[in-house]
Amino acid sequence: MTSTTDLAVTVRGLRKSYGGRAVVDGLDLDVPAGQVVGLIGANGAGKTTTVECLQGLRRPDAGEMRVLGLDPRRDAARLRRLVGSQLQSSALPDRLRVREAVALFAEAGSRDPATGSARRGDDLLAQFGLAERRRSPFAGLSGGEQQRLFLVLALLNRPRLVILDELTQGLDPAARREVWSAVAQLRDEGTTVLLVTHELAEAEALCDHVVAMRSGRVLDAGSPAELVARHAARATTAFTLPGAADALAAVRALPGVRTATAQGDLVTVEGDRRSIAHVGAWLVARGPDAVPADLRVDVPDLESALLTLLDAPEHDPGPAGATSAVGDPATSSLIGATS
Template sequence: MSTALDASGVAVPATAGAATPARLAARTRGLRKVYGSTVAVDGVDLDVPEGSVLGMLGPNGSGKTTTIRMLLGLVRPTEGEAQLLGHTMPDEAGRALPDVGALVEGPGFHPFLSGRENLLRLAAAEPRLSRAKIAGAVRDALERVGLTGAAGRRYRGYSLGMKQRLGLAAALLVPRRMVVLDEPTNGLDPAGTREVREIIAELHSAGVTVLVSSHLLAEVEATCTHVAVLHGGTVVAQGELAELLDSGNPALLVSTPDGAAAVNALRERRITSRLTPEGVRVDLTATTPPEVLETLVRAGVAVHEANRARTGLEDLFARLTQPEPDSVPEDGEAGV
C-alpha cells in the first residue's frame, strides 16, 4: 500500500487530503524502548484522534503492548516522547490517568476476594468517585459487563473470560475521556465478544476516545474508525480505516469453479492474482478487467461472476506485514 509522511514524520495514506488535523487524545513521537539488546519499539509516531476508536494492529512482538505501556506511563521510554490527554507521560501521569480507563496485558486482582470486593477496593482509590457513590458505581460496572451473577464469587475461581470482564468493569468504574483496551476479547466466547463490541460502540457514541489493541481483524473492522499497523516495532501505516481500505491496489474478484486454473492462466500473462476464500483476487494495477476476463475465457476457465474488490482489513494487514506470496519465484521462474 502506498503511504506518505506528514510534516511530523507520521505515515498516512497517500490518498489523504490536506484537511485540518484532528485534535489528538494521545500522541507519540520517536518513541523507542530497548530492553538489553532487544529493541521492542523503534521510533513509533502515533496519533490517536480525539473521539476516535483506533485499532492498533500488528503481529506478535510488533511492539503494541510496549507502546501502550509507555503511553500510559507504566514504562519510561528509552527515547522519544508520549502525550496523553495533553499531558507528558510519565511525568504528568497523575494529571492524565484519572480520565483514562485501561485494561493492559490481562487484569490483576486479589485471588481470594470476590469480583465485587476487588472492584470496591479499586473504586475507593478513584480520585473522582465520592464515597457515597462507590457501591452504585461498582454495581453498574458489574452489570455493564455481565458479571452481576458472579459478583460474589472469588476471583481465583473465575474463568479467563470472566477475568477479562472484571478488568473491563474496572476500566469503566467512572466516566472516562479515554479507554485503552489491550486484547479485550481474550478468552471471551462469541456472546462476550459481541458485548465488548457493544460497549465500545456506546463509548464512541458518548464521545470517549477508545484505543484497542487486538489480533481479531474482523472485530477491528467492525468497531474501529481508525487503524494503526505496527510491524518490527514501528508504525507502517495509520489513518482513517475507510481511507486506508480505499487506498489499496485496485482489484477484481473473480468467481470461478477452477481457481487454480484461473491463477495459472493469469500468471502466464504476467497478471498478478491469488486464491482467496471469496474467489480469485486479481491485481488491476497493470491490467484491466476486460483483459483479465479475455485471458480466462481464452484459457477455457469458466467465469461465474466478476466484481471490483475493495481491500479488506485482512488483505491490507497481510500486505503491510508479510511478503507478497506472488513475489516468491516458483520453479525457478520470476514471480508475476
C-alpha cells in the first residue's frame, strides 16, 4: 500500500460543473511520486479541467486536493514554484527568441538565484537539443522544437511535478519520438509527470500507470498492461497452413490459446499474448518449410482497451469518495479510482 508521503498528488471527491453540467464528478486520484501517470479518455472526459484545478487555474466546486502537500486553492503562489506545466493553449510570441524566453521564465519562476541562473537554462537547452537554436524566434522553430522548448521552460526551476496536456498533439512521428524521449528522461531523473493525452500509443510507451476517464469519473486505472489484460480483445494470429484442419488439435493445446479455427488452409488462433510466441515456436519447430510467409498478428493494445471501457454502459458510481483498488490485486493500488 502506498503511503501519502509517497504521493505527489492526492484528490478526493473532486467536482466541477459548468452551466449545471458536471465536467468532473466525484473524482478520486492518487499520483505516485517519481512516476509518469497518464489521464486518458475521450474529449469532454474532464481530464484538462482536472489538471487545471490541480494547478490552481480553476476553482473546483467541491472536493479535497493536495499537490506536493499543498492545497492549490490556498497555496497557488507557492505551488507555481514547484510545478512545471505545458497546457493545451501553450504559446509564445512569434518574435520572442529562445534565449529570451528562457531568461524570462527563469526570472519569473526563480526560487533562488542559483535555480534561475542562465547556466541552468543553457544546460537544459543542450539537454533537449536546442543549444544551436538560442537565437531563433519561436515562430522559426519546428513543431518538435517548440514542444521541447516548452519542456525546457517547464523544467527551468527544477519542479518536483510536471503537468503535460496534449504535449505531442499535431506533431509528426519523428518529433513525437523526440518529445517522448524527453519525458522518459524526466522520469529517469525522479520527476513526477502527470500526462494528459489522446495518443494511446504515447500513454502505453511512457506511462507507469494510466487512469481512464469518462464524464468526469474514473472508469478504471492501473498499468497499461493491466488495462489491456482486463479490457482489450484477444490476440489473434492468422496464417496459411496446408492441411490446416489436421493441425488444429495441436494448435489448441498450445499455452495461451483459447480458440483455433480453420477455413480451408487459413488458420485463425485467438488467445492471450503468450499464444503469439507459442504459435510461432510451434511453426518453427515443424521445419523451415512450414513457416508461413503470410503470418499476421493482431496484438491487443491500450486503444482497444479504452474503446471497450468507453463502449460499456454508464452506471451509478456509488457513494461519493468510494475507491476501488486497481493494479494491486491485494488491498489497494498506487492509483485510487472512483467505483
